[in-house]
Amino acid sequence: MSLRLTIRPTDRRESIAQFLDKVGDFGRFVASFFRDGFRRPWEVRELLRQMDEVGTRSFLLTGVTGLAIGAVLAMQSRGTLIQFGAEAMLPNMLALSIIKEIGPVLTALVLAGRLGAGIGAEIGSMRVTEQIDAIEVMALRPLNYLVVTRVLACVIMFPVLTVWTDALGLFGGYLESALSSQIDPRLYLDTAFTSIRFSDVLADTMKTAIFGGIVGMVSCYLGFRVRGGTRAVGQAAMQSVVASSVLIILADLFVVRLSLLLFGDIAS
């Protein structure tokens, strides 16, 4: 006897409708964040705890990433710059690429991996074990206690961690340069910052506050909407990382374009 399986063709319209449904639901979640999130009681202690969770515990990860990327970038670029007789421009090139793009985006992506999964899983498991319902029954606001604190912690700490990653990246580049060509540290720093404006450093660092907001908001949303058991919690954690990472890259495109319009190109 042969078993015949009937496979229903994927209904594309249904998938699109579901996707749009989710986008709309996320929009409502963000709207309620701004409408209801900033009301008493202020959860200052929880905010500080989350800043510690986001910041202090991520210093090692982002620091090592910055140090390694700075050194690798110096190694990879030296050969090409020598070909054009521009080895002296190496610190300048490192500073430009690390401060303007690699530092902010890499920091945000590394943190999206660490925090997106953590927040998504933590809030998701609080949802399935009814801890979020318990907060509500206590006449408290889960949105204030869980979401606002995490989103704000990300918004505040992402730029701080980006400055840290940038600094370590430049230090990694210096270490590699010092080992390869015994460059003087003062000369390295002078050359590195010749064509960097303060507005560049500020704009490119502060854009990570937006990335932080994305990671916090998306992960909290996916955690909040968990239904079912542990499998759904795992999925929320994974989806938080994927969605945050994609949105960071898309937001970067938008922010870079906007900052070029506002502050102009470095060459202009």
Next chain:
Amino acid sequence: MKPAVRIVDLHKSFGANEVLKGVSMEVEPGKTVAVMGGSGSGKSVLIKHVVQLLLPDSGEVWYGDKRMDLLRGKELDDQRLTIGYLFQGGALFDSMSVAENFDFVLDRHTSLTLAERKDRIEELLTWVELEEKFNASPADLSGGQRKRIALARGIALDPKLMLFDEPTTGLDPVSVRLVSDLIVRLRDELDMTSIVITHDLLCAEIAADHVNFLFEGLILESGTLDEVQRSDKPELRNFFGG
């Protein structure tokens, strides 16, 4: 006497799944009412309407002289503060110690000093005979201890009404007795009104003054446990193994 809780013709569906099909019941002040029924009969959905964790599709939920399903904002908060809730798994915050679980509520809703809050927490833990668990982590507690501590947290603000969602599920008979005795003490010592969602016969036997039997979204039988058990309706005979 005016009922403490009155539910009138409550309907609730999730998509195509109609869970409550017109439930009506009353709870007298100072009494313990058990809502019994098999899995999927809508017991937990019913109790969640009393604190507006769910809103009904139609029907009314009265608590005292307020319609819970219509309250919003501060009015809803004020009513919720007079209701304690024991969730099925306890819902203790696992990122906090036992004492911090209590302090989370007391710090935000009372003007007690740190020392006074500590005294209150010790008093509550002594009441459930678990004073030694003050600094323990919820992860280190047994199922029964977790339920007793969650119950103590639920009464931290001296509520008038206590809701129990499957308080004895997954517990051994000794723990079932301990938790059920606490429900009785709430009524006898603190004059508290309680609704207990359960399918545990022993728990209902010890704690309930009145039993409502819920079947497929409707109250099928109502009375004392003895009366409900003696019903000749096949659904009840099947449930009680008669």
